[in-house]
Amino acid sequence: MTAAARVERARPDRTFGHAEVFASIFALSFLAARFLPLLGLGYTCPFKAATGIPCATCGMTRAFVHLAHGDAAGALAASPLGALAAALAWAFALAALLRMAAGRPWPRLGPGVARAAALAGGAALLANWAYLVIAHSP
Amino acid sequence: MIARCARCQQTFPTDRFGVQKCPHCGAEIHLADPNAPAPPPAAPSQGWGVPPPPPAAPPSQGWGPPPGPPPPTPTGWGPVPPGGAPPPPAGDGESAPFVDRARLGFAASWIQTFKLAAFEPARFFRLVRPTPTGSAVLFGVIGSTLGAWVSLVFSYFTAAASFGAMEQLLRRMEDQGVDPRAFSWVFERATGATLALQALVAPLAALVGIYVVAGILHLVLLALRGAPRGFDATLTVVGYGYGIYVLTALPMCGGLVAVVWFAVVAIIGLAEAQRIPTWKSALAVFSPFLLACLCACLGTLGFYHWFSNLPGKSGPTSL
Numbered sequence: 441m442t443a444a445a446r447v448e449r450a451r452p453d454r455t456f457g458h459a460e461v462f463a464s465i466f467a468l469s470f471l472a473a474r475f476l477p478l479l480g481l482g483y484t485c486p487f488k489a490a491t492g493i494p495c496a497t498c499g500m501t502r503a504f505v506h507l508a509h510g511d512a513a514g515a516l517a518a519s520p521l522g523a524l525a526a527a528l529a530w531a532f533a534l535a536a537l538l539r540m541a542a543g544r545p546w547p548r549l550g551p552g553v554a555r556a557a558a559l560a561g562g563a564a565l566l567a568n569w570a571y572l573v574i575a576h577s578p
Numbered sequence: 579m580i581a582r583c584a585r586c587q588q589t590f591p592t593d594r595f596g597v598q599k600c601p602h603c604g605a606e607i608h609l610a611d612p613n614a615p616a617p618p619p620a621a622p623s624q625g626w627g628v629p630p631p632p633p634a635a636p637p638s639q640g641w642g643p644p645p646g647p648p649p650p651t652p653t654g655w656g657p658v659p660p661g662g663a664p665p666p667p668a669g670d671g672e673s674a675p676f677v678d679r680a681r682l683g684f685a686a687s688w689i690q691t692f693k694l695a696a697f698e699p700a701r702f703f704r705l706v707r708p709t710p711t712g713s714a715v716l717f718g719v720i721g722s723t724l725g726a727w728v729s730l731v732f733s734y735f736t737a738a739a740s741f742g743a744m745e746q747l748l749r750r751m752e753d754q755g756v757d758p759r760a761f762s763w764v765f766e767r768a769t770g771a772t773l774a775l776q777a778l779v780a781p782l783a784a785l786v787g788i789y790v791v792a793g794i795l796h797l798v799l800l801a802l803r804g805a806p807r808g809f810d811a812t813l814t815v816v817g818y819g820y821g822i823y824v825l826t827a828l829p830m831c832g833g834l835v836a837v838v839w840f841a842v843v844a845i846i847g848l849a850e851a852q853r854i855p856t857w858k859s860a861l862a863v864f865s866p867f868l869l870a871c872l873c874a875c876l877g878t879l880g881f882y883h884w885f886s887n888l889p890g891k892s893g894p895t896s897l
Binding site: 458461462465468496551554555557558559561562565 | 711789790797800801803809810869872
């Protein structure tokens with residue numbers, strides 16, 4: 441291996457790519473949930489207002505806000521998937537920050553792993569919706 | 579021999595040359611015979627201008643046994659051979675005009691790219707280079723922000739009239755047991771200060787929207803095994819497609835037109851950019867709508883169940 445190649449490999453990886461953009465969005469979601477009066481806006485889901493039944497994403501805002509204020513039980517009660525998504529999103533944002541600070545590359549995920557994660561996400565959304573319908577329907 | 583479809587990148591066995599259909603995506607293309615006389619030199623890249631007349635079209639070169647002939651020459655922006663599938667670009671494809679905005683001029687390159695993305699999405703997304711994605715995202719942010727700004731100005735001047743109409747509607751809905759807060763919420767906050775705040779936040783909202791929409795579409799495509807060219811291709815389609823949201827500047831119907839047009843462009847664009855069958859891209863784009871339909875079906879069933887359990891009601895005959 442040449443000296444130039446060794447220098448190239450030793451260079452820290454601090455690229456700002458798609459993953460970092462998503463991490464920034466997730467970090468913004470934490471700041472919004474923590475510091476903006478989102479629950480005080482009085483917004484009601486139009487679907488729930490019309491039918492009395494929660495939609496698939498009902499409770500997500502409340503879950504993010506409760507978790508951002510350290511109320512994990514309240515977040516889980518509002519929407520289990522919302523609480524999980526918030527926790528994963530903010531953990532990802534933190535991981536991205538640490539990765540950039542350390543200059544380490546992201547681990548490579550194979551297409552099989554990504555596909556399995558996508559399918560698991562879809563299944564989790566449907567399961568969460570079933571829970572919301574059972575728990576919050578009139 | 580084994581042939582590779584230049585559209586979907588899948589391989590399949592075949593025993594002949596000439597026009598045939600890909601068993602995976604159904605694309606009809608031409609498998610060139612390597613023993614045939616050499617074709618004339620390929621036409622140079624035509625850029626994003628008007629395609630030349632049909633006789634200038636280079637022969638389709640995207641097919642052939644993988645290990646055999648040399649890589650195909652660039653096909654440029656020539657027209658599609660009659661009866662055949664359009665040839666895919668050689669290499670990475672062409673840069674969109676907006677990428678070349680320093681030379682073409684900012685407004686001119688934006689308008690030229692908008693025309694291609696909105697009116698020729700199949701050709702544009704088949705040939706456009708998916709990287710770097712920065713220009714696509716910037717294009718979408720500009721289009722969406724401009725549309726939002728004009729729409730907000732229109733909302734400011736028509737807020738009073740909208741209030742009147744909405745108040746009447748809400749009164750009727752309240753009589754029917756519908757919670758009017760869900761709908762009045764938007765109108766109660768259509769004041770000058772909140773509209774100004776929305777105008778300030780519009781570029782950031784557009785950026786977040788592009789990434790979130792691309793992320794959701796890409797997740798569904800991954801689940802369908804429909805993302806062979808990666809997230810860059812999905813983000814490119816969503817970014818250039820998002821420019822169509824400039825149509826929200828049109829009063830009244832602009833938002834609806836933009837949503838429908840974006841959906842069409844996204845379906846065509848994802849199919850071409852990812853080299854996947856159209857049903858996969860359509861399923862990815864419509865999955866949120868399908869979820870909403872599922873919500874509506876469940877809501878109807880739930881409402882019926884709730885209604886039939888009311889005192890004095892006993893099922894379908896009571897309805």
